[in-house]
Amino acid sequence: MPDHSRDVTDFWNPDLPGRRGYEFAxxxxxxxxxxxxxxxxxxxxAPLGMFDVVLYLGVLYHMxxxxxxxxxxxxxxxxxxxxxxxAIHIEGLEDACLLQFNPGDALRSDYGNWYVPTIGAIHxxxxxxxxxxxxxxxxxxxxxxxEPEPRxxxxxxxxxxxxxxxxxxxxSANYRALVHAFV
Numbered sequence: 001m002p003d004h005s006r007d008v009t010d011f012w013n014p015d016l017p018g019r020r021g022y023e024f025a026x027x028x029x030x031x032x033x034x035x036x037x038x039x040x041x042x043x044x045x046a047p048l049g050m051f052d053v054v055l056y057l058g059v060l061y062h063m064x065x066x067x068x069x070x071x072x073x074x075x076x077x078x079x080x081x082x083x084x085x086x087a088i089h090i091e092g093l094e095d096a097c098l099l100q101f102n103p104g105d106a107l108r109s110d111y112g113n114w115y116v117p118t119i120g121a122i123h124x125x126x127x128x129x130x131x132x133x134x135x136x137x138x139x140x141x142x143x144x145x146x147e148p149e150p151r152x153x154x155x156x157x158x159x160x161x162x163x164x165x166x167x168x169x170x171x172s173a174n175y176r177a178l179v180h181a182f183v
Contacts, residue, residue: 041064045076056081056082056084058086060117060122061114066117070083079183081180082178085117086176087116087118088117088174089119089172097117097118098118126181138178140177141175
């Protein structure tokens with residue numbers, strides 16, 4: 001397993017291309033925004049203050065303690081947090097609040113991916129973190145069209161006989177979810 005404590009000390013480089021977009025936007029808008037580099041899950045966020053809108057984009061599934069991190073997002077937010085994350089849809093469990101655990105590099109060969117929530121889990125964690133309401137902006141993909149039940153299976157079921165069992169497990173699909181969590 002990788003040593004995640006080295007992420008900020010060994011791998012953060014302010015000259016990397018990922019920072020260019022931020023610098024360009026800040027300069028173009030004559031913003032006074034300052035970049036802060038640190039371990040979000042471990043650092044004290046109080047000195048940063050509070051913000052009307054907090055963008056938490058593509059971060060949640062990288063957190064070892066997702067609920068704790070959402071509480072930190074809430075502590076920074078005065079109006080709305082925009083949360084975008086990898087999510088999972090499990091057919092037949094649409095209303096379940098579940099987190100899929102991805103040990104090691106099980107999700108896309110990336111050791112930094114930990115938990116993939118269902119949309120229900122995202123809503124429940126936001127509520128548990130202290131947000132008053134949550135609205136799904138981009139949710140699960142539409143349900144696939146179901147094939148009609150074969151006549152023989154339907155007749156056997158109606159007659160009280162045994163019908164063939166369905167698939168051994170529920171199909172699932174990963175997607176990008178987007179929610180707005182309101183204070």
